């Protein structure tokens with residue numbers, strides 16, 4: 001009986017990788033975004049009660065034992081210094097502080113957190129926030145406070161945890177992962193100031209046409225990719241400000257195109273999204289492999305753009321299956337992985353869905 005009760009107390013929560021379909025990176029600049037999660041990749045976090053509070057290092061992602069010095073150096077060069085432990089610690093801190101500040105009382109019990117992920121690292125698929133989002137869901141359920149922390153505020157907590165660590169990021173990924181499925185988001189300053197969060201509207205995932213994911217093994221670093229644009233934005237650079245407004249508008253136009261099932265228009269908007277990013281950042285910042293992935297897709301007439309800040313590309317074949325076959329061939333010839341995207345459904349409970357505004 002006691003064992004059964006303990007088993008029930010183990011929480012395993014999953015968060016999926018996300019694709020920024022339109023509007024990114026304007027989410028980091030008071031803009032708009034249309035994004036969705038995919039079942040192709042996910043992170044899971046497991047929480048089980050334990051006498052002491054333990055954040056368990058992942059046997060691969062938090063490796064600290066190596067056969068030799070060259071192995072250690074090659075590992076750091078390929079994957080960097082950090083794994084997921086710091087992400088789990090940061091969300092524990094942010095969650096606790098949020099509860100204290102909002103008079104949400106937490107039972108005095110300890111737990112062990114462990115995680116796993118197959119989201120390609122630093123590939124612009126939101127691997128970092130997937131780990132944080134899954135951990136937040138474990139904490140909400142272990143402490144039974146899900147009903148006390150509004151759905152719309154959860155992405156802020158996830159972002160705050162990553163900001164703690166100096167990770168440069170926006171809300172787009174976190175909203176898609178908290179809601180699951182396809183979400184239209186408006187981060188206008190007026191909403192952010194008034195509500196403390198953006199306006200988020202889940203949309204029917206069946207509105208999406210078949211989409212393809214293209215990625216390379218070489219990862220990119222989000223922080224580097226964002227740095228120059230961010231500085232110019234902060235300096236009031238008019239070119240960046242007007243481009244970013246146009247990027248935001250693409251998300252709004254894209255929502256209309258989806259509702260009208262106008263995939264030719266959707267394809268045009270996707271291409272424009274990447275072209276604007278390229279104009280703002282410049283080719284050196286985007287990186288030659290990233291640019292090549294976009295161009296390989298376009299060489300067969302598909303439209304293409306980054307899913308995030310680089311590392312993976314989302315493509316649409318407006319001419320249908322024959323074009324998709326050409327896309328597969330072109331990607332394979334260039335050494336890129338290509339697969340049809342499996343869109344994830346919403347992950348909110350009926351109760352959470354009914355707590356959301358409807359219009």
Ligand SMILES: Nc1ncnc2c1ncn2[C@@H]1O[C@H](COP(=O)(O)OP(=O)(O)O)[C@@H](O)[C@H]1O
Pocket residue numbers: 061080082083084086087117119120121122123124125126127128129167221222223308
């Ligand atoms: N697959 C992973 N395993 C462990 N930690 C990860 C993984 N992916 C990302 N992280 C953590 O998230 C941090 C930031 O990753 P980020 O550049 O945002 O990548 P992504 O685009 O995948 O979100 C990394 O420095 C690392 O601490």
Ligand SMILES: O=C(O)[C@H]1O[C@H](OP(=O)(O)O)[C@H](O)[C@@H](O)[C@@H]1O
Pocket residue numbers: 020024025026027028123124125126127168169170171172173222306307308309310
């Ligand atoms: O530049 C982008 O499109 C996105 O970059 C980050 O996501 P990542 O998956 O780490 O590349 C950032 O967190 C998002 O808010 C941006 O839209």
Ligand SMILES: [Mg+2]
Pocket residue numbers: 126127128129169222
């Ligand atoms: Mg990230």
